[in-house]
Amino acid sequence: MTYGENGHQLRSELTTLLRQHRIQQRLGGPGIHTVPESTTAEQRALLGEQIQRFRYATLAWCLHAVVAANPRLNLERTTERSRRPAEELRYRLAQSIKASNAGLPPLHELTTPREFPMVESWRQVARAAVLGEHDFGGLMDHGRLTPAQSSTVLRDAAEVARALVVLDKRYENIPGWIPIRERGRLDRAAQTAGVFAGYDEPDYSVDHKGWRPPPATIDGGPLPGIGGVLQAEHNMLVHLASFPNALNLRRVMDGQRILSHEAARRAPNVAPDLIEKWLDREQTYKKLIDETRDVGGPVGSGGSAAAEAANAVGRLRHVHVDEITTPEPLRDLDKLFIRTDARVAAIIEQGVADRLYFISVKVPRIIDSSGELVSPVRERYVPIATPINTELLAIARNELRPAPVVAAFSAGAHESRQQLLESLDHRPDRTRGPGR
Incomplete structure (x- = not known):
C-alpha cells in the first residue's frame, strides 16, 4: 500500500468520527429514552481504553509524518519561541506520546472487527496508521521528498492531529477517559503548522510514494507460451x-x-x-x-x-x-x-x-630490442x-533511460483532505445540498 492509500483510509474514518455525536450512546451507554442502555460503565471504560490505544497509534503516525517532512534531530534544548512551526508540532506530538500510558494496540485488536461501529472506525484509523508508518522509510525520507511534497505531508499530519484533539474533547465523558496531555498546545501547534504548510501549493504526487514489498522471482517450471x-x-x-x-x-x-x-x-x-x-x-x-x-x-x-x-x-x-x-x-x-x-x-x-x-x-611505449619480430x-x-x-x-x-513519468494524482487525493478539513472547521460545502 502507498502513502496515499493509507492516508485516504485514515482521513476518511476520522471524517466519519468527527461527524458523530452522542458518544456514550454509541458505546451502548445511556442516551435518548427510546434506546436502552446495553453496556455497563466498566464495559465502556474498557472500550475507552481500546480507543485510547488506537489514538496512540495515530499520534505515532503523525509524529513519523512530521519527522519525514522536517527531520531536525534534536529539539531538547529548544524553546517554544525558537522552534519553527513543524518543529513545534513535532515537539508537542512527542510530548503527548511520552505522557500517554495507553501504548500501541496489540495485533489482535488491529485485525479483529469491533462490535460497535464507532470503535470499528477507530480500528480502521489505527490500522491505516500502523501500516502507514512503513511508508516513511526509504522512498519517503526527507532526502527523497521535494519541498512541496514535504509541505503536503506536514499539512496532512497537522490536520490529523487536530482531528485527534477535537475527538479527545468529545470523549471526555467516557468512564476512565485520559485526555491528551496539554492538548491545547498540541492543537495550537497543529493549526500553526497547517497554516504554514498551506502557503505552498500541495503536491499530491507524494501519494504514490510509500513502502512496497520487494519483488520476488516467479519460481517453478516455465509457463507455457x-x-x-x-x-x-x-x-x-x-x-x-x-x-x-x-x-x-x-x-x-x-x-x-x-x-x-x-x-x-x-x-x-x-x-x-x-x-x-x-x-x-x-x-x-x-x-x-x-x-x-x-x-x-x-x-x-x-x-x-x-x-x-x-x-x-x-x-x-x-x-x-x-x-x-x-x-x-x-x-x-x-x-x-x-x-x-x-x-x-x-x-x-x-x-x-x-x-x-x-x-x-x-x-x-618505446621498444629498443625486444627480440621479437612483432x-x-x-x-x-x-x-x-x-x-x-x-x-x-x-x-x-x-x-x-526512459523519459520520467509524471504521476497524476487521483481526484480523491484532494477530496478526502477537503472533507476532513470541513469536518474540523465545521464548514460544510453549502453548494452540496439535497437538490444537487
Whole structure:
C-alpha cells in the first residue's frame, strides 16, 4: 500500500468520527429514552481504553509524518519561541506520546472487527496508521521528498492531529477517559503548522510514494507460451537488483537485443504500434554492446540475470506468431522492457561513478630490442571518464533511460483532505445540498 492509500483510509474514518455525536450512546451507554442502555460503565471504560490505544497509534503516525517532512534531530534544548512551526508540532506530538500510558494496540485488536461501529472506525484509523508508518522509510525520507511534497505531508499530519484533539474533547465523558496531555498546545501547534504548510501549493504526487514489498522471482517450471517469456524477463529484472560484473552485463544486454528483435517479429498482428519502438531498442542495445567490448570489471555477479535473459530468448523463439492472439502479453512485455532499460542505465552509471567498470586503452611505449619480430601492444584498464573516447554514458542516458513519468494524482487525493478539513472547521460545502 502507498502513502496515499493509507492516508485516504485514515482521513476518511476520522471524517466519519468527527461527524458523530452522542458518544456514550454509541458505546451502548445511556442516551435518548427510546434506546436502552446495553453496556455497563466498566464495559465502556474498557472500550475507552481500546480507543485510547488506537489514538496512540495515530499520534505515532503523525509524529513519523512530521519527522519525514522536517527531520531536525534534536529539539531538547529548544524553546517554544525558537522552534519553527513543524518543529513545534513535532515537539508537542512527542510530548503527548511520552505522557500517554495507553501504548500501541496489540495485533489482535488491529485485525479483529469491533462490535460497535464507532470503535470499528477507530480500528480502521489505527490500522491505516500502523501500516502507514512503513511508508516513511526509504522512498519517503526527507532526502527523497521535494519541498512541496514535504509541505503536503506536514499539512496532512497537522490536520490529523487536530482531528485527534477535537475527538479527545468529545470523549471526555467516557468512564476512565485520559485526555491528551496539554492538548491545547498540541492543537495550537497543529493549526500553526497547517497554516504554514498551506502557503505552498500541495503536491499530491507524494501519494504514490510509500513502502512496497520487494519483488520476488516467479519460481517453478516455465509457463507455457508467452507467459514463460514474461516469467523469465521478470526473474531477470529481479536478479538485476544485484550489481552484475561487466561480462554478465554484456550477456544481459545481448539477450535484450535479441529479445527486442524477436518480439518485434511477433507484434504485427496484435500490437503493430510496438514494432518500431522495439526495433529502436534493438539498435540501442547493439550500440551498448559495441561500446562495452573493451569494458571490464570483475566486481559483482549477475550470473542468474544472464541465465534468465537467455531463458527469455529461448522461450520466445519457440512461440509462434499465431499463438499470440491478444495485445496484453506484449504490452506487459513492453512494461518489463521499460523497467529493464531503466535498471541497465542505472547499473552503467553506477559502474562508471563508483569505478566498478574499466575500459581497456592502448599505452604507447618505446621498444629498443625486444627480440621479437612483432612487439605486442601494451594495454591497461583505466576507469571510464570523460577524456576516454566512449559513448557508453551518452547512450545509456539519452537513448536507454526512459523519459520520467509524471504521476497524476487521483481526484480523491484532494477530496478526502477537503472533507476532513470541513469536518474540523465545521464548514460544510453549502453548494452540496439535497437538490444537487
